[in-house]
Amino acid sequence: MIRILILTKNILAEEIITNKLQYLNYEVFCSTSILNEIQMDGRISDMVDYFPIIIIGETISSYEMEWMLPKLRNRGQSILREVDHSLSGNEQTMLKEQGLCGAIQNSDSVESLREQLAEVAAQYQGRKFTPVISEKNSEIVENQGLSALTLINLSSLELQVLEKLRSQCGEIVSRDELCLLLWGNVSQSRLAQLSSLIKNIKLKLEILEVDQEAIQTIWGKGYRVRKDVAISNKYA
Numbered sequence: 001m002i003r004i005l006i007l008t009k010n011i012l013a014e015e016i017i018t019n020k021l022q023y024l025n026y027e028v029f030c031s032t033s034i035l036n037e038i039q040m041d042g043r044i045s046d047m048v049d050y051f052p053i054i055i056i057g058e059t060i061s062s063y064e065m066e067w068m069l070p071k072l073r074n075r076g077q078s079i080l081r082e083v084d085h086s087l088s089g090n091e092q093t094m095l096k097e098q099g100l101c102g103a104i105q106n107s108d109s110v111e112s113l114r115e116q117l118a119e120v121a122a123q124y125q126g127r128k129f130t131p132v133i134s135e136k137n138s139e140i141v142e143n144q145g146l147s148a149l150t151l152i153n154l155s156s157l158e159l160q161v162l163e164k165l166r167s168q169c170g171e172i173v174s175r176d177e178l179c180l181l182l183w184g185n186v187s188q189s190r191l192a193q194l195s196s197l198i199k200n201i202k203l204k205l206e207i208l209e210v211d212q213e214a215i216q217t218i219w220g221k222g223y224r225v226r227k228d229v230a231i232s233n234k235y236a
Helices: 011-023 033-041 046-050 062-072 089-097 110-122 135-143 145-151 156-167 175-183 188-208
Strands: 003-007 027-031 053-056 078-083 102-105 215-218 222-225
Touching: 003 011, 003 033, 003 046, 011 027, 011 110, 027 033, 027 156, 033 062, 033 156, 046 156, 053 062, 053 110, 062 078, 089 102, 102 110, 156 175, 156 188, 156 222, 175 188, 175 222, 188 215
Parallel strands: 003 027, 003 053, 053 078, 078 102
Antiparallel strands: 215 222
């Protein structure tokens, strides 16, 4: 399954395109916090390296996109632009010159998206697109905190939970808020699914030998990520 990262200012604006991509068996992760990190201090989160395909959402202006592209290019990913209209030949050429692989529309049919992404996705089939940690840079990873969690095999939903908690590090995020983020509604079955996701993330943290419990359960309130978590890779 190929992972796709959608950078956006509003996750809800990407619901339609996300559903279509998931129908095509892509694992999709929408993030506003990664976008904010790029825009605020020019830092590219290590989480970006977990995704072979990046889509720059239509809520991001052309000016903002041009500013970000030099920071995103040359990391090995294919970058696409989400637009709200069919592009002319000149506009398509301009995107190519900027280093993008093409454009997709929110209104594109599933069939159209399938064909547009087939060639892009083909180059990543069968490849593991994850950062590799060696003894040489293990000290760097240890200092990166939760960004090192990109080294473990998290599902799209697990990544979204982790990214939400990470974006509000030290603060309690309610279970209802997480359910609304993931599924758009709150019910007993969704709350049970959320508990399962949190449990899976905690189990996968064992791979990285977390010194303290990275994700804390605050009974009756929600979850939070500790600010003082130290992470190391036991395979480094």
